[in-house]
Amino acid sequence: MNTRPRHGATLSRRHFVTGLGGLGLVACTKAEPDTRLSSLVEASAIPPVASSRHTLTIETRPWVIGSRESKGYTVNGSVPAPTLRWREGDDMMIEVINRLDTQTSIHWHGIRLPADMDGVPGVSFAGIPAKGSFTYRFPLRQSGTYWYHSHSGMQEAQGLFGAIVIDPRDAPTRPYDCARDYVMVLSDWSDVAPHDIISNLKQQDDYYNFRQRTVASLFHEARQNGLGNAIDNRLMWSRMRMSATDISDVSGVIYSYLINGHSPDANWTALFSPGEKIRLRVINASAMTLFDFRIPGLSFSIIAADGQDVEPVPVDEFRIAPAETYDLIVQPTEDRAWTIFVQAEDRTGYARGTLAPRKGMTGPIPPMDPRPVRSMIDMGMGRMEAQSPGMSGMSGMSGMSGMTSSHSAPSTHENRSSASSHLVVEDPGPPPRNVENQNVALDPVNRLAEPGDGLGNNGRRVLTYAMLRALSPAPDLRPPTREIVLHLTGNMMRYIWGFDAKKFSEADPIHLTLNERVRITLINDTMMEHPIHLHGFWSELENGQGDSRPNKHTIISQPGSRLSYLVTADTPGMWAFHCHLIYHMHLGMFRTVVVS
Amino acid sequence: MVHGLLNQFEGRVAGANSTFRWDGEAWVGGDYNRLWLRSEGSLTRGRMSDGVQEFLYSRSVSTYFDIQGGVRVDLDSGPTRTWGAFGIQGLALYQFEVQATAYVSDRGRFAGRFQGSYDIPITNRLILQPQIELNLYSKADRLRGNGAGLSEIDTGLRLRYEFWRKFAPYIALTYGGALEQARRFAREQNESAGNLRLTFGVRSWF
CATH class of the missing domain: 2.60.40.420 (Cupredoxins -  blue copper proteins)
Incomplete structure (x- = not known):
C-alpha cells in the first residue's frame, strides 16, 4: 500500500537509504541526516515497504574503486542508484530533479507504461534539461525485478542505474517463502570516460583485447590441434580480416566488475542462516559485459527471467547480458561461506561476492575458465x-x-x-x-x-x-x-x-x-x-x-x-x-x- | 573526433650520417568523410629530405577501403614540388595494411607511391612489423634526386613493445635507398645510394 501521501525529498530519501545493506532484512525508520554519507551497501538494499511516490535527485561525485577514481552519477547521493520498491497496481508518481549541467533522463527498464513516460530523449520525450525536472506518472501493472537507468549521454556507463523490486498485488502464484531477499546489481566500472573508450575503439577496434592469438600461442594451439590445422585456422580468420578471439570490445584491462558497487576485493556479502532460502535478484547493469554467474558448490533454481515468473529451472550457472535480470533461489545448508563468482564472458576479470552466515567470511575463489574462441558457427556458417x-x-x-x-x-x-x-x-x-x-x-x-x-x-x-x-x-x-x-x-x-x-x-x-x-x-x-x-x-x-x-x-x-x-x-x-x-x-x- | 598517429619517429644510427625520420598522420571526421594530414621526412646533418606533406579528403567506399584525393607538397631542403593526389587505403586480405597513391604534378608529370605493412604479434604486446614504401616517377627530377621509374625504397622491420596501445618504443632494422636511375644520381653526387641501419624509435597515437 502507498504509505507516502507526499513526495518531498526528505520523505522519499528515507526509503532509499534505509536498510543495512548486506544484512538484507531491514526496518529502519530514522531519516538519514546526510544522504551523501549513505554507503553503497545501504543503497542496494530492498526498502522495507513499497512506495509509489519518489523524488530522485541526480548529481555527480567522484566514484573511487580501489585506487582509481572516475566520475559517478548519483541518485539521491548514491552511486549506483538506490533500489526502489514498488507495488503492482499503484499509480506511480516520480519526480526526477536534474542538478547536472547536461540533460539527463530515467528509463524504467522492462516496465510497461505510456510511451511518453518511457524516458528516452528524442524518442519518447524531450529529456530532462540541465537544472530542470520531470515528473513521471504511470500505472503499474506488473511485478518482479526490473531496473532503471539513464538513457542520456552514456551516463548509464558511469553509475546512473539502480534496481526496481515490484511486489505482486495478489499473493504470488508460487510463494517461495524466502527468508532473505537481495538485489545484486552487476556492473562494469572504469576510470576511462565513455567518450574516450569510443574514441579508442574507433581508432583501433581491438584496443582493449590483450588475449589475441600470437606467435607464442601458436605452439599451444599446434599441440592441441596439430600445426597444420592451427595455421589453416589462423589463415582463414586472417583472410576474413576478423579475429577468433574477439569476445568483448571492452575488457578487464580497464574494467572492474562490481556487485552493488563493490569490487571483488570489497566482497559484497549476503548473510544467511544455514537452511534458509535466499532469493537473489541478479540484474546486469553493465555497459558492455556479459556475465556468467555461478556459486561454486551450490546449485540454485531460476524462478524469474526479466521480472517474469518461470517454472523453476535448477542450474549451476547462467549467462546474463546487459539489461537482463534473473531471480534465483538458493538454499545453502552448511555453516560456511560460498563465493558468488561472476566471470566476464571474455574471462579478463570477474565480480565476486559472498554468501555467508556471518560478516567477514570468505570462500575460495576459483580460477577463471578458459576464454571462449569464436567458431564458424559464430560467423553464421x-x-x-x-x-x-x-x-x-x-x-x-x-x-x-x-x-x-x-x-x-x-x-x-x-x-x-x-x-x-x-x-x-x-x-x-x-x-x-x-x-x-x-x-x-x-x-x-x-x-x-x-x-x-x-x-x-x-x-x-x-x-x-x-x-x-x-x-x-x-x-x-x-x-x-x-x-x-x-x-x-x-x-x-x-x-x-x-x-x-x-x-x-x-x-x-x-x-x-x-x-x-x-x-x-x-x-x-x-x-x-x-x-x-x-x-x-x-x-x-x-x-x-x-x-x-x-x-x-x-x-x-x-x-x-x-x-x-x-x-x-x-x-x-x-x-x-x-x-x-x-x-x-x-x-x-x-x-x-x-x-x- | 581527431586522431593522430606517429607511425615512425626514429633515429637511424650511422655515425655522422645518422638520420632522424618521422612518418605520421592525423585525421578528423566521421564514418564516411574525413580530412587527413600526412607528413613524412628525414633529417640528416641538418638537411631535410623526402619531405612529403599531404592534405587529403577521404571517403569510405567499402568494408575495408577508403579512397582519398587532395594535394601533396614536397617540402624539404630541396626544391618544392606540388602534386595532385588520388589514392586508396585500407586493409587487404589477410590483414595487410596498404596504401597506393597516384600523383600528377603541376608540370604534367606523374608519380606513384605504394606503402604496405603487416603486424605479427609475437605476444599480445610484442609486435613485429615489416613495412615497405616504394616511390615511382614518370620522369627524372635530378634536383630532388628522383629517377624515372622505380626511384626510392624505404623498408624496415620494426619490433615494438606496446606498453600501452598508444605508446610503443621499438627497435628496428631499416633500409632506405635509391634505385635504378636515382641510384646513379646519388653516386654522381657522392652520396650513399642506400643505408641499412639499426634504428630506435617510438610509435604513438592519440
Missing part, C-alpha cells in the same frame, strides 16, 4: 563447420556445443504452419557487405538451446533460453499477421553497428499498427552477442515452449544465430529498440519503433 573436416582445428568448445545442439534445438517457428496463410513476411534478405557491414551469416542457426560461447561442456548445468517456461500462459494467443526479419550487422574494424547494414542515423523507423501481433526475427550476422531490447512491449521468445514461451524485455542474439519473438503492439507511441551494449547502441544499433 553453422552447418558448414560440421561438414568440413578442415574446420576441426577450431579449438572452440563453443563450436562443438553448437554442432550438437543446433540440430536438436526446438524450432523457433512453431506457430508458422498454423499461421502461414495470413503471415506477411518482410525479409530484406542477406544484408550487403559494405562500409557498415562486414559479414553475412550464410547459414544462421537456432542457438536457443546453447548456453553461449565458452559455456558448453564445462561439466556444469548451464541455463539456456530453451529451458525458460513461463508460469502463466501468454495472454495473447493470436498468431502473428506479420513477420519482420532484421539483421544485426556491423563493421568491427570501423566500429560501426546497425540493423540491416544501416546505422541509426540512416534508417527509417519500424512501423507497427496498434494492437498488431507481429513476429520479429533476428538474424545475427556479426560474430558477437547482442542483447536486443524492445522498449514498451514484451518480447515473447519463441523458444519451443509453445504458449508457455517466456516474456522477456531483453534477448541475447547469439552470433551466427536466428531467433524469433512475438510482440503485441498494444501501446501507441514512439519506442526505442536497440542493442544494450551501450557502445553498439551509441554507434548505430538502434531503431525507433512507431506504433499507431
